[in-house]
Amino acid sequence: MKRYSVGVVGAMGAVGTEMLKILEQRDFPVGNIKPLDVKENEGKKVYFNGREVEVQVAQEGAFGDLDIALFSAGEAASCDLAPAAVSEGCIVIDNSNAFRMDSKVPLVIPEVNPEDVMWHEGIIANPNCSTIQMLVALKPLHDRYTIKRIVVSTYQAVSGSGLPGILELEEQVRAYIENRELKVKVYPHQIAFNAIPHIDTFTDNAYTKEEMKMVHETHKIFHDEKIRVSPTAVRIPVIRCHSEAINIETEKPIEAQEAKEVLSKAPSIKVIDDISANVYPLAAELKGTDEVYVGRIRQDFSVKNGLNMWVVADNLRKGAALNAVQIAETLIKYKKV
Amino acid sequence: MKRYSVGVVGAMGAVGTEMLKILEQRDFPVGNIKPLDVKENEGKKVYFNGREVEVQVAQEGAFGDLDIALFSAGEAASCDLAPAAVSEGCIVIDNSNAFRMDSKVPLVIPEVNPEDVMWHEGIIANPNCSTIQMLVALKPLHDRYTIKRIVVSTYQAVSGSGLPGILELEEQVRAYIENRELKVKVYPHQIAFNAIPHIDTFTDNAYTKEEMKMVHETHKIFHDEKIRVSPTAVRIPVIRCHSEAINIETEKPIEAQEAKEVLSKAPSIKVIDDISANVYPLAAELKGTDEVYVGRIRQDFSVKNGLNMWVVADNLRKGAALNAVQIAETLIKYKKV
Numbered sequence: 122m123k124r125y126s127v128g129v130v131g132a133m134g135a136v137g138t139e140m141l142k143i144l145e146q147r148d149f150p151v152g153n154i155k156p157l158d159v160k161e162n163e164g165k166k167v168y169f170n171g172r173e174v175e176v177q178v179a180q181e182g183a184f185g186d187l188d189i190a191l192f193s194a195g196e197a198a199s200c201d202l203a204p205a206a207v208s209e210g211c212i213v214i215d216n217s218n219a220f221r222m223d224s225k226v227p228l229v230i231p232e233v234n235p236e237d238v239m240w241h242e243g244i245i246a247n248p249n250c251s252t253i254q255m256l257v258a259l260k261p262l263h264d265r266y267t268i269k270r271i272v273v274s275t276y277q278a279v280s281g282s283g284l285p286g287i288l289e290l291e292e293q294v295r296a297y298i299e300n301r302e303l304k305v306k307v308y309p310h311q312i313a314f315n316a317i318p319h320i321d322t323f324t325d326n327a328y329t330k331e332e333m334k335m336v337h338e339t340h341k342i343f344h345d346e347k348i349r350v351s352p353t354a355v356r357i358p359v360i361r362c363h364s365e366a367i368n369i370e371t372e373k374p375i376e377a378q379e380a381k382e383v384l385s386k387a388p389s390i391k392v393i394d395d396i397s398a399n400v401y402p403l404a405a406e407l408k409g410t411d412e413v414y415v416g417r418i419r420q421d422f423s424v425k426n427g428l429n430m431w432v433v434a435d436n437l438r439k440g441a442a443l444n445a446v447q448i449a450e451t452l453i454k455y456k457k458v
Numbered sequence: 459m460k461r462y463s464v465g466v467v468g469a470m471g472a473v474g475t476e477m478l479k480i481l482e483q484r485d486f487p488v489g490n491i492k493p494l495d496v497k498e499n500e501g502k503k504v505y506f507n508g509r510e511v512e513v514q515v516a517q518e519g520a521f522g523d524l525d526i527a528l529f530s531a532g533e534a535a536s537c538d539l540a541p542a543a544v545s546e547g548c549i550v551i552d553n554s555n556a557f558r559m560d561s562k563v564p565l566v567i568p569e570v571n572p573e574d575v576m577w578h579e580g581i582i583a584n585p586n587c588s589t590i591q592m593l594v595a596l597k598p599l600h601d602r603y604t605i606k607r608i609v610v611s612t613y614q615a616v617s618g619s620g621l622p623g624i625l626e627l628e629e630q631v632r633a634y635i636e637n638r639e640l641k642v643k644v645y646p647h648q649i650a651f652n653a654i655p656h657i658d659t660f661t662d663n664a665y666t667k668e669e670m671k672m673v674h675e676t677h678k679i680f681h682d683e684k685i686r687v688s689p690t691a692v693r694i695p696v697i698r699c700h701s702e703a704i705n706i707e708t709e710k711p712i713e714a715q716e717a718k719e720v721l722s723k724a725p726s727i728k729v730i731d732d733i734s735a736n737v738y739p740l741a742a743e744l745k746g747t748d749e750v751y752v753g754r755i756r757q758d759f760s761v762k763n764g765l766n767m768w769v770v771a772d773n774l775r776k777g778a779a780l781n782a783v784q785i786a787e788t789l790i791k792y793k794k795v
Binding site: 431 | 608609611628631632648651654687690692697701705733740741753754755756758761764
């Protein structure tokens with residue numbers, strides 16, 4: 122079996138750490154692993170398959186011995202280094218927003234549009250976390266009923282901002298309990314005991330970038346510019362796992378019980394929906410899971426063909442690291458690496 | 459000036475405490491105040507206008523000397539005692555769900571349908587907290603543009619479950635920080651660091667009662683059975699103030715800038731919407747306020763005539779105690795007490 126040299130850029134970050142863990146857990150055919158990070162983390166150790174590995178500096182010249190580099194060190198790092206990595210002969214799977222809407226870059230969710238890896242020119246983009254879990258859940262419904270419109274409100278965890286987000290929430294909560302003043306650094310406002318309708322920066326049309334990602338990425342991944350998406354992205358004081366209240370309107374008649382069966386049979390989806398036993402997906406219980414969890418599936422009585430549902434997934438895994446590793450697996454499957 | 463004997467049933471609870479405070483703050487013409495609560499709280503003291511008042515037992519026979527009784531002691535207490543209070547000659551303003559959909563009971567938001575107090579037969583119902591803030595925000599838009607459909611996702615605070623909800627969140631957060639096991643009592647699941655898509659009990663159509671209240675109460679208060687409402691009600695770890703992501707579709711063309719002006723001029727609404735300065739309504743900052751705060755007002759590009767907005771209000775005040783006191787004020791204004 123062929124083995125691959127794999128680099129992880131941002132190896133010390135929240136997503137990078139998950140990437141290393143997932144490469145191990147899924148027994149990805151790693152020949153050589155190369156954790157890369159900023160200069161300050163040079164020489165620090167990470168563990169991979171029980172072995173200590175030294176972190177090296179992510180910089181030009183560091184990619185020549187790699188087959189695949191998984192990038193998750195932010196948009197600036199991707200802009201700086203991904204083209205260099207490609208010119209050094211390595212395929213980049215990029216978790217940032219840098220190349221997602223670039224027409225030369227495929228944007229891939231392996232359960233939805235795996236074949237798009239075929240036309241890559243060196244870079245493949247990993248979609249935004251809130252888009253990934255939404256589209257994994259909606260793909261089987263779109264195939265069957267043709268979705269016309271999506272109205273979605275998100276309930277997003279602080280780990281979407283990496284370790285600094287988690288530390289800020291924990292510190293603010295501690296300050297509240299100890300009756301100290303809350304300090305605000307990562308978010309524009311206090312996140313403990315709050316709901317902030319503002320993720321990423323605002324754009325000219327009064328939506329945030331996070332919201333517009335859900336619009337544009339849906340079009341690109343579904344290869345369907347006609348689906349209309351109306352998003353509200355909100356940060357809430359949850360550590361890990363994003364939740365989404367999703368409302369869809371379809372071309373063809375949709376019925377909740379049948380939709381539930383369609384979802385139950387779809388890849389990477391787990392339907393958890395037994396309201397008589399208070400069972401539905403919950404962010405606090407799904408840390409470390411790989412599937413997209415769907416519950417509260419119910420007819421939308423306000424429109425001819427409509428459905429409401431509640432979708433939860435681990436934003437660091439399916440929303441980021443896992444999807445990136447699955448893209449690498451898809452490249453191998455299609456012999457594109 | 460005429461003064462009224464006012465009873466507060468549930469005077470030691472989260473909403474009852476606010477009711478006493480609001481009667482003071484608004485200088486309601488109280489002649490005599492009578493705090494009523496369960497037997498266990500008999501003889502405890504509350505303060506009203508700087509004076510200590512003893513809590514008496516809420517029971518039959520306790521209402522004969524009252525003009526108005528504000529009830530907020532739960533549905534069972536209202537079912538038990540409201541009819542007795544009426545037969546003892548007192549007008550009941552009831553904050554529970556007991557009588558809201560009773561065709562003989564007006565359901566009133568003073569900014570929306572004040573004239574409905576005119577036909578009361580002794581009981582007037584205070585709407586559900588999530589309905590009140592939604593309809594205060596939507597009334598001026600409905601008047602101007604005729605709302606056809608509402609898709610709403612809520613982000614509701616634990617104070618909606620009264621003091622036990624607040625204490626449960628605080629205790630779970632403390633346990634998390636101190637690395638102890640979290641205990642679950644008030645909610646079906648851990649509420650700290652979680653989002654629970656389940657408020658009140660489930661009904662046969664797979665929606666919760668909380669969600670169906672938003673449907674039925676909207677019809678009754680707007681006197682319009684045609685408005686379609688698609689709700690998802692979610693509890694999040696916020697102490698006080700509910701937030702709502704509201705999407706509307708209107709008959710007439712609606713434009714965000716004009717809608718913002720319409721809202722700015724409406725009673726009891728404050729538009730806080732300056733995204734260039736990261737300004738929008740936030741639950742953690744609006745405790746103790748009386749208005750309904752609206753921000754993130756933006757065109758919905760997914761539909762012909764659509765608008766998205768973010769609505770926050772203090773669920774214990776405008777969502778409960780304040781609205782009840784305003785109903786009492788409306789009764790006085792219309793000489794119906």
